[in-house]
Amino acid sequence: MGVVVIDGSTVRDFVNDEAAFAKSVDEQFGVLDLNNDGVLSRSELRTAFESMRLIETHFGIDVATPPDQLAKLYDSIFDKFDGDRSGAVDRREFRDEMRKIMLAIADGLGSFPIRMVLEDDPNSLLQKAADLEASKT
């Protein structure tokens, strides 16, 4: 567990650093692709989002969400990612959508820094955003 302080510009700087962002997202994709078939299935993506709480918050998911509503929400998230409706999310689709989500989160955070407790996850994108900023100062 680590506590990081991030605001919108921390996240935006990270996303705009194309190389660093692509590398981080690709690494995360590799971890999420549990059966290593090169694409993310519905259940792989859901597992991923359950472990990214800020992103869940972004989509309006909270602990009190009833299971049937939760299933619908995850379906709609999956459909957003699966741009070509192939039934699976490939690396490029994942990267494109993660960029949009992170930028939307950055807009949501604005210039008010928030303290976040992150799970011990070396692949957390928010952790990497915070690390990138820390490396500059």
Ligand SMILES: [Ca+2]
């Ligand atoms: Ca897979």
